[in-house]
């Protein structure tokens with residue numbers, strides 16, 4: 001198994017653990033029981049690392065050696081790192097804590113060192129130089145890339161808390177701290193990006209989780225640095241009770257009994273996870289939109305206020321009749337709402353394999369353009385009919401055959417419009433396995449796409465939309481039932 005995320009998930013599930021043990025040997029701190037009889041420091045440190053790995057291998061989801069502690073020992077230190085890595089069972093992933101960040105050619109050399117010399121499964125990276133500084137790391141398939149988002153050190157706020165405007169959201173949200181900009185951008189740099197978020201600032205977790213709902217966070221700062229374990233877990237865990245890798249180095253390695261220390265921390269983490277998961281899966285006591293993020297509820301209400309949801313008698317693209325119609329073409333006339341919708345698409349895009357996105361004509365074209373800007377992804381679009389003049393193209397924009405394309409559509413009824421474009425894209429040699437829509441009208445489109453090998457992801461369903469409108473008093477329960485009856489085929 002060479003993919004970091006698969007290894008991480010498998011180890012986490014097998015060992016029932018989100019605990020990562022840091023292997024950061026310092027000669028002066030080495031407990032005397034590991035000292036080598038002949039005074040060989042490196043041999044003593046290796047014995048120490050071996051003891052910690054042997055004592056904890058069935059209790060962790062990962063190990064994290066920080067390369068600084070090995071480099072500080074010179075050439076023998078790098079050999080110590082190599083031997084330490086060889087001690088780690090192959091099914092447990094290794095995150096090499098190297099905090100690399102440099103221009104392209106240097107980054108490529110760093111990436112070779114991490115992934116080819118030390119064969120790490122994942123690495124920590126600094127975002128300061130921007131996207132192209134991680135490209136060389138991202139080129140290694142299936143390696144984890146943990147980008148520093150909010151660090152655990154006392155001066156972390158000096159730059160990371162600076163509040164900065166984002167031109168894409170200027171008119172609808174106040175300036176955001178730099179770490180939020182980093183989280184938002186980095187998760188779109190590669191599907192293999194996770195974030196480093198320190199436990200010494202638990203108040204940052206909620207906001208970071210909101211902009212990176214699916215990402216894994218590597219969490220330093222528990223133990224010797226005094227981080228807040230429970231606060232961190234409560235604010236940072238995903239709804240599935242995973243998504244955090246809690247690191248402890250000194251707290252485990254310097255303990256009299258490293259196994260007992262690791263077991264204790266793993267169990268503490270699991271106790272909070274258990275209550276978190278039961279809270280996340282608890283029935284919402286009839287509260288219709290209990291699971292839906294407030295931003296999405298807001299988006300639905302604003303669509304209604306824009307007049308995008310109408311009731312009457314309409315004929316659809318598929319030829320069906322419908323007692324309601326959702327006109328997302330109106331989004332172009334309210335740019336702030338368009339940006340909000342684009343951010344919701346971008347959240348779903350995160351985590352999908354995607355070389356470029358493809359817009360479906362016509363309603364989705366401005367939406368796909370906004371998604372391209374929000375997610376910083378290149379865009380192509382299909383035409384309903386090839387042009388009879390100019391370049392005569394059926395697909396606009398540039399692409400390479402073999403690239404993975406995620407389709408962006410406004411909404412799905414039968415799925416016919418998406419399938420027509422998917423055929424065009426596949427005929428051009430592109431790979432299409434996923435489509436994202438804002439609204440699934442729940443009329444069989446998702447199933448039709450699945451039969452053609454395309455997974456449809458929706459920001460929300462018709463049912464969820466109706467629930468929000470009814471709860472807000474904007475739709476009568478009778479109208480809601482009438483529409484639900486219609487989509488059930490009644």
Ligand SMILES: O=P(O)(O)OC[C@H]1O[C@H](OP(=O)(O)OP(=O)(O)O)[C@H](O)[C@@H]1O
Pocket residue numbers: 316317318360361362363364409410411412413414415416417418445
């Ligand atoms: O899932 P389906 O049954 O294909 O229905 C959904 C499609 O219908 C609408 O397009 P339409 O062709 O009406 O309008 P447009 O040209 O403005 O996109 C909508 O924009 C979707 O593309």
Ligand SMILES: O=C(O)c1cc(=O)[nH]c(=O)[nH]1
Pocket residue numbers: 315316317318324325326327328363411412413414
């Ligand atoms: O199925 C369609 O054609 C369709 C439905 C809808 O609600 N809105 C829309 O633009 N098209």
